[in-house]
Amino acid sequence: MAKPMTKTQLVAALAEEMGTDKKTASGALDAITSVITREVSQGGAVTLPGVGKIYCRERPERMVRNPATGEQIRKDADKVVKMTIAKALKDSVND
Known part of the structure; x- marks a missing residue:
């Protein structure tokens, strides 16, 4: 089994896929994580x-x-x- 992708690797791959810089990709990932956490913790x-x-x-x-x-x-x-x-x-x- 391969090692899981780290957040740094995920941000780099996301930045490449989006055609943007790592700071923007990191912000997008953090925003998605925040939305998921908020919705699920409220029972959604x-x-x-x-x-x-x-x-x-x-x-x-x-x-x-x-x-x-x-x-x-x-x-x-x-x-x-x-x-x-x-x-x-x-x-x-x-x-």
Whole structure:
């Protein structure tokens, strides 16, 4: 498995793709991240065309096991961020 792309590498690739400088690309990436974070944290969802849908899902209260002791512990309800990958992206990986 290849190493994940760092933010610096992503900004450089984005700048090249956009035909602009790295400062503008970094600003665009930060703005997109900010919008996604705000929407998902408020319980909404964001669809990135061709990539997927990012959303927040609530998990109910449940019993979990402490792996060190084997003890059963009640875990409170919480929220978790999920992402559904778009079919176009799945198909491009499997081609």
